[in-house]
Amino acid sequence: MNIVVLVKQTFDTEERIVLTDGVVSEDGAKFVINPYDEYAVEQGILMRDAAGGGKVTVLSVGPARVAEALRTALAMGADEAVLIDDPRIGNDEHAVSIALAAALGGAGGAGAPTLGGAPVDVLLGGNFSVDNGAGQVAVRLAALLGVPHVASVTALEASGGAARAERDAEGDVEVVEVPLPALFTAQQGLNEPRYPSLPGIMKAKKKPFATLTLDDLGLSPDDVAPKTTRVGLALPPARAAGRLLAGDPAAQAAELARLLRDEAKVL
Amino acid sequence: MAAPKTWLAFAEARDGALRQVSFEALGAARAAAADGDAIVAALIGSGVAAHADALAARGAARVYVVDRPALAVYHPEAYLAAARSIVQAVQPAGVFLGHTAAGRDLAPQLAAALRCGAVTDVTAVEPGGGEGAPPVFARPLYAGKAVERRTAAEPFVVTVRPNNVRAPDPVDGAGPADVVAIEPEGAALRAIVKDVVKKTSGKIDLSEAKVVVSGGRGVKSADGFAPLQALADALGGAVGASRGACDAGYCDYALQIGQTGKVVTPELYIACGISGAIQHLAGMSGSRVIVAINKDPEAPIFKVADYGIVGDLFDVVPLLTEAFRAR
Ligand SMILES: Cc1cc2nc3c(=O)[nH]c(=O)nc-3n(C[C@H](O)[C@H](O)[C@H](O)COP(=O)(O)OP(=O)(O)OC[C@H]3O[C@@H](n4cnc5c(N)ncnc54)[C@H](O)[C@@H]3O)c2cc1C
Ligand SMILES: Cc1cc2nc3c(=O)[nH]c(=O)nc-3n(C[C@H](O)[C@H](O)[C@H](O)COP(=O)(O)OP(=O)(O)OC[C@H]3O[C@@H](n4cnc5c(N)ncnc54)[C@H](O)[C@@H]3O)c2cc1C
Numbered sequence: 001m002n003i004v005v006l007v008k009q010t011f012d013t014e015e016r017i018v019l020t021d022g023v024v025s026e027d028g029a030k031f032v033i034n035p036y037d038e039y040a041v042e043q044g045i046l047m048r049d050a051a052g053g054g055k056v057t058v059l060s061v062g063p064a065r066v067a068e069a070l071r072t073a074l075a076m077g078a079d080e081a082v083l084i085d086d087p088r089i090g091n092d093e094h095a096v097s098i099a100l101a102a103a104l105g106g107a108g109g110a111g112a113p114t115l116g117g118a119p120v121d122v123l124l125g126g127n128f129s130v131d132n133g134a135g136q137v138a139v140r141l142a143a144l145l146g147v148p149h150v151a152s153v154t155a156l157e158a159s160g161g162a163a164r165a166e167r168d169a170e171g172d173v174e175v176v177e178v179p180l181p182a183l184f185t186a187q188q189g190l191n192e193p194r195y196p197s198l199p200g201i202m203k204a205k206k207k208p209f210a211t212l213t214l215d216d217l218g219l220s221p222d223d224v225a226p227k228t229t230r231v232g233l234a235l236p237p238a239r240a241a242g243r244l245l246a247g248d249p250a251a252q253a254a255e256l257a258r259l260l261r262d263e264a265k266v267l
Numbered sequence: 268m269a270a271p272k273t274w275l276a277f278a279e280a281r282d283g284a285l286r287q288v289s290f291e292a293l294g295a296a297r298a299a300a301a302d303g304d305a306i307v308a309a310l311i312g313s314g315v316a317a318h319a320d321a322l323a324a325r326g327a328a329r330v331y332v333v334d335r336p337a338l339a340v341y342h343p344e345a346y347l348a349a350a351r352s353i354v355q356a357v358q359p360a361g362v363f364l365g366h367t368a369a370g371r372d373l374a375p376q377l378a379a380a381l382r383c384g385a386v387t388d389v390t391a392v393e394p395g396g397g398e399g400a401p402p403v404f405a406r407p408l409y410a411g412k413a414v415e416r417r418t419a420a421e422p423f424v425v426t427v428r429p430n431n432v433r434a435p436d437p438v439d440g441a442g443p444a445d446v447v448a449i450e451p452e453g454a455a456l457r458a459i460v461k462d463v464v465k466k467t468s469g470k471i472d473l474s475e476a477k478v479v480v481s482g483g484r485g486v487k488s489a490d491g492f493a494p495l496q497a498l499a500d501a502l503g504g505a506v507g508a509s510r511g512a513c514d515a516g517y518c519d520y521a522l523q524i525g526q527t528g529k530v531v532t533p534e535l536y537i538a539c540g541i542s543g544a545i546q547h548l549a550g551m552s553g554s555r556v557i558v559a560i561n562k563d564p565e566a567p568i569f570k571v572a573d574y575g576i577v578g579d580l581f582d583v584v585p586l587l588t589e590a591f592r593a594r
Contacts (some may be wrong), residue, residue, distance in 0.1 A: 011408075013410065013546065013549070015409075016412075019413070019414050021424070024409075024413065036527075051455070062382060063382075078362075091527070092384060093385065094384050120319065130409075130526060131408060132408060133387075133388060133406075133407070133408065133409075134375075134385070135375070136375040136387060137375075137386055138378075139376055140375045140376070140379040141374035143347070143375070143376045143380055144379050148343070148457040148458045150458060152368070164461075168368075168521075169369075169473040170339070170367065170368045170472065170473075170474065170521075171466050171519070171521030172463055172464060172465050172466055172521075173466065174460055174463050174464075175461040176461065178457060178459070179457055182458075188520075188523075188527040202423060203520055219296070223495065226384070227383055227419060227420050227423070228384035228418065228419040228420070228432075229417065230415050230417050231403060231416050231418055232416035233414070234413065234416075235412070235413055235414075236407070236411065236413070236414050239569075239573070240573075242557070242570075242571070242572040242573045243575065244564070244569065244575045244576075245575065245576050249579075249582040249583050249586055251588070252576045252583065252586075253583055253586035253587045256558065256576060256587065256590070257587065257590035259505050260535065260558075264535075264556045264573065264574075266535045266555065266556050267502070267535070
């Protein structure tokens with residue numbers, strides 16, 4: 001089974017956000033694989049192994065530092081990595097998904113997706129990224145490639161050219177069957193991502209790693225110009241320090257009810 | 268003066284009623300529009316035409332409807348075909364949807380099909396100006412630790428987070444809706460929805476609830492959620508949970524609030540026996556008023572809470588329920 005996993009590198013969720021000249025400072029920040037994409041990488045490895053063979057390629061759009069995230073995925077057990085690194089690719093979901101679609105054989109649903117000449121059976125991505133959080137890129141890619149998708153999956157198995165997925169829809173569970181090739185986005189609960197092992201890390205160094213630019217993808221800068229523009233970035237107003245109530249439990253409960261009604265006016 | 272534009276809001280029904288976020292999507296369209304622009308609405312589903320008048324009462328000048336039994340449950344390909352047909356008929360400058368399970372799935376597909384930009388999970392809209400200044404959309408980044416403002420080239424797609432954008436007030440005596448039935452383009456339906464296991468029907472939807480009472484590991488058992496449910500019922504709210512409580516098996520993951528769970532922004536959030544880990548805060552720190560009940564006065568949740576009670580939740584929560592029932 002030939003599997004492609006979309007991987008985005010993100011800020012570690014525990015990082016404090018510091019703005020310098022209106023942009024998020026990356027000074028000394030720790031970067032990780034987007035947690036949802038970790039589930040996707042793990043699922044790719046599990047599905048390859050369940051199929052008794054095939055290949056997992058991890059694919060990303062981003063600057064050179066993203067190579068570290070792809071190396072981590074290789075150390076987990078992915079087979080090959082492709083990084084699309086070109087500063088001319090715009091910073092929005094439209095631009096990024098167009099670049100990914102081009103790497104997978106183009107947009108418009110003209111034939112099944114391919115990577116490096118080989119047909120792709122399964123595409124995996126994350127439900128959303130924990131930094132920008134748009135939840136767009138993977139689903140856009142499916143639409144651009146003309147393959148069906150199932151978003152936010154919590155269970156997934158494939159055999160005989162079809163897949164069965166369970167998807168989380170606001171707490172309800174939808175069971176969906178879909179022919180391959182298809183794209184799936186990973187939701188929490190899909191699996192438990194493994195940690196890279198030491199031998200895995202050693203092996204990762206020798207695995208194929210390709211870097212592509214716009215020219216390799218046959219795209220012009222116009223094709224990947226962004227359609228949205230950030231016009232401001234700010235930290236949210238800090239919450240004013242709260243108030244601890246005093247007294248015995250009954251007094252506190254009564255006081256809270258009064259405060260919510262008269263002061264906060266929420267009831 | 269720029270030529271008048273049309274802005275399109277998709278409405279969504281659940282359990283036979285329009286979701287509040289549908290009206291908020293109309294409100295977002297209104298806020299983005301300039302004077303003289305038209306606001307229209309769309310409905311996709313089975314039996315949904317019945318909701319058209321409610322949309323007209325909130326200011327939709329026209330309601331485009333694709334109503335057929337096959338659309339009873341959300342299906343990515345079928346809904347995309349219907350949405351494309353409506354967009355084709357309307358030619359809107361902007362499309363607005365709720366940031367719901369369906370909206371989150373449909374919006375990126377539609378944007379890709381239109382090769383246009385999309386701004387998702389929007390919490391505020393600054394109006395565009397009559398002289399062609401574009402509307403600006405605010406959205407949280409880094410799980411609420413920053414807020415960005417974004418514009419988009421027209422046409423664009425926007426999803427609005429429930430409970431954040433003001434819905435237009437219903438107008439008394441608004442006439443019946445001007446309804447346009449749309450015949451959708453054909454679509455290859457490759458995915459098959461085999462089954463829908465309802466876990467949340469009949470309950471107040473967490474992401475839209477005005478009051479959320481949440482329990483953490485401090486509730487100690489599945490039964491420990493009973494007093495929280497009683498408090499939520501008294502306040503007309505919904506019950507949520509921390510991952511700690513879900514991991515411990517006290518409740519279903521459907522209730523989890525946080526970075527990897529649901530994001531809620533209710534008027535009132537009551538956290539019971541929750542420590543306040545950063546990943547939990549990511550899902551609830553945008554709530555208007557936060558109350559924390561925790562035995563540990565050093566619990567980080569008190570740093571974001573407007574009101575804190577240091578105490579045992581099993582003493583405090585029933586007393587609170589009584590105090591609210593007494594009002
Ligand atoms: C001003 C600005 C600067 C930016 N700088 C950088 C930067 O230096 N490096 C960087 O990596 N990103 C950067 N980005 C983000 C980049 O543009 C995003 O990848 C893009 O906007 C996708 O949106 P998202 O993060 O919301 O992904 P979502 O749509 O939330 O992601 C959903 C899923 O799509 C897949 N996916 C998303 N993005 C990528 C990707 N880039 N490659 C492969 N798969 C992906 C993942 O599987 C992910 O889980 C920047 C964005 C802005 C606005
Ligand atoms: C990648 C990642 C993603 C995550 N995503 C999420 C997420 O989406 N949502 C989420 O919630 N967490 C998430 N977590 C987990 C998070 O880090 C915390 O582990 C979790 O939120 C802790 O849950 P808790 O507060 O219920 O439990 P604890 O941290 O164990 O806190 C229990 C609290 O209850 C108090 N308590 C105990 N008994 C009583 C009593 N009788 N009365 C009053 N108070 C009492 C204690 O003082 C304590 O403060 C994530 C973690 C990771 C690594």
